[in-house]
Amino acid sequence: MSVSLLRVSSVSVRFGGLRALDDVSLDIRPGTITGLIGPNGAGKTTLFNVVAGIQRPTSGRVELAGRDVTRHAPQRRASLGLARTFQRLEVFGTLSVRENLLVGAESRRRWERSVRPHAIVDDVLTRLGLGGVEQALADQLPTGTQRLVELGRALATGPRLLLLDEGASGLDEHETAQMAALLRTLADEEGLTIALVEHDMPFVMGLSDTVVMLDHGQVVAAGTPAEVRSSAAVQAAYLGSSTTAGGA
């Protein structure tokens, strides 16, 4: 039996009268890529926030590697192997690429005292092909490279589970394909578990092992990309749009 790395059980989040999440459950197996789709306002970011510990659920439970983390602060979850990136690019523009990655590596040292931050950064620079720009200031780099820096900073914390909130947003077709290949390699060769929110349907469907669709805070479809693509819920939500979802 394969053990879930992430288990979300019956999670609901209410903002006043609004049910942003309504009894959501999902399991993510180690080393897999899960794509989270759904129209604007479906609850995708709220679900990420619940998993990351930024949003306390009104009810339900979150387990990371078999441990109940529902009441754990974000930093404690990070120490258990959770990292996330944000919808808006969040690189430190006035720091160099190396310094950006060091922020991630230094935070890892808080819970793993033996790590050598510069060695971690060297490794991430190599894995992401960023060695040539390590001294460049992040905000002087093109969006595609900044997305890699953001990813690199998350990787430098040594995650087991990476939450990517629109990590391919703003990338051109070529960069998007490169990002997909990179994420696939991280999952297949390093066993990294990835959950991603993405509006680019070909990207999600081509990359994910499992796709989960949220609508009005509920899981309305879940399965392989082929299963989800043919589900009535997806057909209804995205009828007439084969390339993008949600319109963001």
Ligand SMILES: Nc1ncnc2c1ncn2[C@@H]1O[C@H](COP(=O)(O)OP(=O)(O)OP(=O)(O)O)[C@@H](O)[C@H]1O
């Ligand atoms: N802090 C908050 N207070 C009140 N309502 C909120 C809050 N955060 C989110 N919401 C509402 O909860 C619902 C779900 O929002 P959420 O951002 O999770 O959706 P999403 O699927 O990520 O949307 P998008 O694709 O546009 O990013 C929306 O109706 C949103 O307006």
